[in-house]
Amino acid sequence: MRHEAGRRFVHGEKTALIAKDFRVSERSVERWRRAWREGGMDALASTGPPKLPKLSDGQFDELEEGLALGPAGHGWEDQRWTLARIRALIAWKFQIDCSTVAVWRPLHRHGWSGQCPARRAVERDEGAVSWKKDVWPQAE
Template sequence: MRYAQGGGLTAERRRFRERIRYEAGERFARGERTAAIAKDLRVSERSVERWRRTWRESGMAALASAGPPKLPKLSDEQFTELEKELALGPAAHGWEDQRWTLARIRALIARKFRLDCSSAAVWRLLHRHGWSWQCPARRALERDEQAVGLWKKDVWPQAE
C-alpha cells in the first residue's frame, strides 16, 4: 500500500516533496537536462518530465503542493455512532436479510446524518476505520448440525 491507512501524506512530507519540485523548477529555468535533475534529486525521470511540462505550461506556482486531501464527510464521533447502528444489523433498519452492502450503508448515512456520499466514499470511510469486505458463509438449508457434529466425532477420526 502506498500511503498509511488513514490516507494521504503528512504536512511535513508534502512540504518536502514540494521543495524537491521547486528545486527542479529552478533547474528547469537554468536549462538543465531531465536525466541530471532526476539523478541529483533521486526521483524518476518520468516525474521530472511531468514537472517540467507543468512548469512550462503554468509556471513555478503550478509546482506547489495541492494541499491535504479532502477531509472525510463523517467525523470520528459520527462514525462511532454509525458503528453502533451497524451493530444493530440491517433488520433493525428495515432490510429483510442480515447483509450490509455499500448501498445500504450509504442509505443509512443519508438517513441518519443527512449526508449524500458515493458508494466509493463509503468504502473508503469503512476501510479507513479498519472495516473490510466479508463474504457470507454458504450453508445448505437442509444442514443438520447435530449430524455434522457426530460425523466429525465418529467418522472423521477413523478416516485419518
C-alpha cells in the same frame, strides 16, 4: 516531495526523470514545474486533500454504533451490510447523500473490509435463493 522536485528544477533536471524517481505522472511534475516557475518554492506547498470526507469523526463513530446493531436492527430482513444499505443508513441518520465510493473509503480507512464467504453453505437451498440488487437512487 514537491520541494525536492523544486530543488531538482533548479538544477535543470528533466521532467521524465523526476517523474520516474517519484513514481508520479510526468503531467504532475509539469504542473509542479509551472507552479514553481510562477511562484517559487512557496508555490509547491501542499494545499491539503482534494476533497474532505463527507462524515466527521464523530458522525463516523455514530455510524459504527448503528452498524453494530446490524441490518435487522434497522429494518432489513437479513444480516448483510451492503454499501447500498450503509449509504441508506447515512442518508437517514445524517441527511447526507453520497456515492458508494464515498461510503467505502471511510469504512476502509477505519479498518472495515468486505467479507465474502469462502464457500457455499452445504444446506443452501438453491430454489429458495432469490437474487435481488439493493436499489438506491444514484446522486450523480
